Amino acid sequence: MDIGCLFAPTTHTPDHIAEAERLGYGYAYVYDSPSLFANAWMTLGRAADRTARIRLGVAVVTPKLRHLVDNASGAVTLAALAPGRVDVVVGAGFTSAALLGRRGSRWAEVEEYILALRALMAGEEIDWEGARIALTFPGHSGLAPVTDVPVLAAAHGPKGFAVASRVADGVVTNPSHSSDPIPFEGRCVVTSYGTVLGEGEELSSPRVVDAAGPGAALALHLGEYGPLAGTDEVRGYQAWLASVPEERRHIETHREHLIGVTPEERPFITPKVIESATATGAPQQIRERLEHLEQSGATTVAYQPAGPDISRELRAFAAAAGL
Known part of the structure; x- marks a missing residue:
């Protein structure tokens, strides 16, 4: 391979x-x-x-x-x-x-x-x-x-x-x-x-969130069609997204998509989400x-x-x- x-x-x-x-x-x-x-x-x-x-x-x-x-x-x-x-x-x-x-x-x-x-x-x-x-x-x-x-x-x-x-x-x-x-x-x-964890590194580490967070956020963006369907994190993210004016939701959904983590996404990038949605x-x-x-x-x-x-x-x- x-x-x-x-x-x-x-x-x-x-x-x-x-x-x-x-x-x-x-x-x-x-x-x-x-x-x-x-x-x-x-x-x-x-x-x-x-x-x-x-x-x-x-x-x-x-x-x-x-x-x-x-x-x-x-x-x-x-x-x-x-x-x-x-x-x-x-x-x-x-x-x-x-x-x-x-x-x-x-x-x-x-x-x-x-x-x-x-x-x-x-x-x-x-x-x-x-x-x-x-x-x-x-x-x-x-x-x-x-x-x-x-x-x-x-x-x-x-x-x-x-x-x-x-x-x-x-x-x-x-x-x-x-x-x-x-x-x-x-x-x-x-x-x-x-991301590849360093020795003793936890999924909650700020470095891990920065590196694995963009991939994990992809699963949030997929919502009920992705691997995090039914989770509190998806529900919380969707609730925040619903507060965005409808004509701008597509922009805010994909801001920093696959390259970074927005302040609005960060509370939902939990260790469980990183473990479930990425190969960390x-x-x-x-x-x-x-x-x-x-x-x-x-x-x-x-x-x-x-x-x-x-x-x-x-x-x-x-x-x-x-x-």
Whole structure:
């Protein structure tokens, strides 16, 4: 099983990806949510100049956020900068769509988008939204069609896994979204949140809350659809959210999403929540979880470091994973 990493991109992420390569991580993906994070394609372009081996990818692009041509061009450009080590993940959308006040795409749209994205990258002409389109890069642009960029699907339920089985080169899934995270045969990337505990460190430690809190807060954001359904913490968080004017709730729900913990979330990031919603634990516990995921069918675990010291999180997880 490969060990990769996943970033909520900031202006420092290119350097963190270079550090991840030195530590032995095989993959580095970044989220694409422009209302929250640094630009995904720009971040990976800068990372390409700092690395030589690690695979680079966006997880995820969505039909409702960027036009198909924009993402196809981004992927082809990144493939020219980092040949043979680019992945693209397509999904229905969660935070990126919510922050535009929209719902995620239908899975039929995701399936169509995957097929069209692959065709455009390969240099084909396609019909899209009533027009014939293609990537027609000039010969001196340094860009050329690519057919070696895997396109994966971000899938967390039966419809997503069905689409992935039909048209994608694998799946990226999140155990927080479902009690059955890997009902899929083939390349399966499982995301992991949390922090590696130091000797004698407690789940209530401020450092642990800062580092594991963003992943734990994701479960609060999922509410009754996530692993904390029915808990006092979810009820308390939802009660606070109900006090926010309705037209702003989507903004406040996702403020600091996966990158920090807001003052309003912090009272609900309890040791029980961290234990239930993240893969936080001592090094031996991390190793045991990785072994369990491998036995369950994961081919890659993508660890998302968070908190104020990303380098520490990368080093600690790499050591626990035996990189």
